[in-house]
Amino acid sequence: MNNKRIAVVGAGPGGLAAAMMLSSWGYHVDVFEKHGVVGGRASNFSIDDYRFERGPTFLSMPFILEELFASSGRVFSDYVQLERVDPMYDLIFPNLTFQPSSDPTLTRKRIAEAFPGEEIGYDRFMKETGKKWERLLPVLQTEHRQLRDYVSKRAIKALPNLSIGRSLYDELSRFFKDERLKLSFTFQSKYLGMSPWKCPGAFSILSYMEHRYGVYYPIGGFQSIANAMKTIIEENGGNVFTHTEVSKVMTKNKKAIGISLSSGEAFHYDQVIVNADFGHAITELFEEEDLNRWTPRKLKNKQLSCSSFMLYLGVKKTFNANHHNIYFANDYKKNVEEISEKLVLSKDPSFYVHHPSVSDSSVDKNGQSSLYVLAPVPNNRSQIDWSKEKNAYSNHLIEKMQQKTNFTFSESDIDVLSIYTPKDWEQEMNVYEGATFNLGHQLSQMMYFRPHNRFQDVDNCWLVGGGTHPGSGLPTIYESARITAKAIEKTYGRLRDSI
Ligand SMILES: Cc1cc2nc3c(=O)[nH]c(=O)nc-3n(C[C@H](O)[C@H](O)[C@H](O)COP(=O)(O)OP(=O)(O)OC[C@H]3O[C@@H](n4cnc5c(N)ncnc54)[C@H](O)[C@@H]3O)c2cc1C
Known part of the structure; x- marks a missing residue:
């Protein structure tokens, strides 16, 4: 082990992947996670016997994960079993269903x-x-x-x-x-x-x-990938502290020197990696005087992604349907404009139904179904009052399910109904403006113009996750971790070009 100490703020896919690699390369790494579980937006949770993904359900390009594990001296398949999903998804249009295959x-x-x-x-x-x-x-x-x-x-x-x-x-x-x-x-x-x-x-x-x-699903849910990375970090002598919220990245002369926690404790580190949502980091984790290229005021002028309205539904019924089911609005363009330009809720929404028991027999054993329904909706710049709208929109989506899908059930079939709104993404998962897919991916906010992996405003501070280069989505987020980990190695004179 070398004598360099690294703190990682957030145990999402980006933070865990960077911590896994760096701890395997000899750094002492401590990960600080606000929630009780690791995985961030890519974690699972259960209510009664029902198991749900919080966010991601599609894994593409698993070879990236295999490479990251290999660079950490591990074999990915020793930790996680992937199931290839075929058809990749059912695309359901008003008058046709198209099933692209893997x-x-x-x-x-x-x-x-x-x-x-x-x-x-x-x-x-x-x-x-x-x-x-x-x-x-x-x-x-x-x-x-x-x-x-x-x-x-x-x-x-x-x-x-x-x-x-x-x-x-x-x-x-x-x-x-x-x-x-x-x-x-x-x-x-x-x-x-x-x-x-x-x-x-x-x-x-x-x-x-x-x-x-192709498209893949990890057996046991996306939590299994996060858990595998946590295990490796701990095997390497690192720590993953859950229920531990970071309140500030501490700095001296515009250099990160450690982190302080909401509990009031403070710890010194040589490098700090921020995996918390970028907008949250800029508005909450840094003192304004340390910021220049990226400030809360400048962030207000940046374009953000849309948000996601979620229904986690435990139903006492099984369904004859495939794993990934995408229902297009009758007027898809109108729906998209309502989400991203008019910032209003669509009466005719497109939505997605996740039905994982098709690929993973560890979910839903007793004639029940853990479904999740995702409807893309405007981010919180819309000013939609979700405390007023959430139940009506939930009912609206369930009604649409009954009209347009094979997932038909009666009210008495519903065992569990949990609603997660853009406000919840913002308040519970610290997602800036509830924009669940981060800063927009316009070319003006990509590559050099996206927040750099080596944070521009504070030295010894790094970014990983959907808010930095190359962007949102698991394969690119894992790449962000690889870029950052390699760049940290480089600052200590070690080159890992072959990884
Ligand atoms: C509904 C939804 C569906 C998605 N579907 C897919 C999909 O199918 N496929 C795909 O490839 N991608 C998908 N994505 C996009 C993306 O892959 C995930 O959002 C991914 O989890 C983002 O990873 P991340 O590393 O950026 O950080 P996050 O997952 O956001 O993790 C950040 C972590 O930091 C923690 N944190 C925040 N602030 C603090 C603090 N102050 N102190 C300590 N901890 C803190 C959070 O609790 C969280 O655990 C989806 C996203 C959403 C929201």
């Missing part, structure tokens, strides 16, 4: 059957976006510190692949004619909390990633 050959066949002729567009999409992916991946895996990084050969090659000036929807319109197919390959912008009509065309790599690598 096997691209089968997806092509289904496209040819449901949208004759469009399979040629699929071939072209996979080929062209594959090339784009190869060019962009190194850019996503690299730290962006200076604008002059963009004159490197690799960056210049990647720039045309950003599809600058073209929205995701426009980009997919190059490959498909049918509106439903365009939406089937653009709805993934919702993972970033953005509209396909506003999201940069570069993000066609999101649907490509799924079609190339």
Whole structure:
């Protein structure tokens, strides 16, 4: 073990992954987590016999996790068992259900059957976006510190692949004619909390990633990944303190020197990594005089993602349905505009139903179903009063489920109903303005223009998670941890370029 001590604020996927790697490389690492469980937005919770994911349910590109575990001297599959989900998801439009498979050959066949002729567009999409992916991946895996990084050969090659000036929807319109197919390959912008009509065309790599690598679910839920990382940190001699809220990152001469806790205790460290939501960190964890590039006032002018209205439903019934079920509003564009521009609640919402027992027999043993329903809604800049709206919106969604889905049940079938609103994300999970997918992913807020992994305003302070580069979503969040961990190693003169 070396003599450097690192504090990590928050045990979300980003914080745990960075702590796992750094503790495996010989640092003493202490993780401080406000909640009683680790995993942050990617954790599980149970009510009675029902088990729910708090947030993420799709895992893509598991090889990134395998690489992170390998760099920590571990084998991922010794800790977590993944189930490949097939079909990847049911995309349910008013007059058609499309089931893309984790096997691209089968997806092509289904496209040819449901949208004759469009399979040629699929071939072209996979080929062209594959090339784009190869060019962009190194850019996503690299730290962006200076604008002059963009004159490197690799960056210049990647720039045309950003599809600058073209929205995701426009980009997919190059490959498909049918509106439903365009939406089937653009709805993934919702993972970033953005509209396909506003999201940069570069993000066609999101649907490509799924079609190339498939979609996975960890047996035992996403908690199993967080628990595995916690175990490794502890095996390495680190600590994960739960129920321990950090109140400030302590600084001296604009350098982080440790953290203080809400309990009043304070501890010194050589480096501090912040995994708490970026907006929360800027508004709560730093003294304003330490901030310059990123201040609470400047944050007000930044674009944020949308939020998520959640119903966690324990129902005394089983259902004949697949794992991931996405129901599109009759007028999807209107729904998206209501969420991201008009900032009002949609009468005709799109929503997603999570039905994990299809892939994981450890959930729902007794003829019951742990369902979660997610409806994208405006973030808290909308000023929606959730204390007034939450029950009515919950009823509205349950009504829509009865009208549009196979998940039909009566009121007496409901054992558990727990509602989580954008206000809850903000107050309980410390998510700035309840924007569950962080800062928006407009090009003006990406790469060099996103908060850097090496926090620009305070030395010896680092960021990991969805608010920093490369962005929100588990694969990119794990990448943020890898970038930060490698950069910390570099500051101590050690290079880990091969990881
Ligand atoms: C509803 C929803 C669905 C999603 N679905 C997917 C999906 O299917 N696939 C996917 O790839 N991504 C998905 N995401 C996006 C993203 O992957 C997750 O949100 C992810 O958990 C974010 O990880 P993070 O490391 O940024 O931090 P978080 O998960 O937010 O973790 C931060 C941690 O810091 C703690 N914390 C905050 N403040 C303090 C403090 N002051 N002191 C101590 N601890 C503190 C919090 O309690 C939390 O545990 C989803 C997100 C949401 C909200």
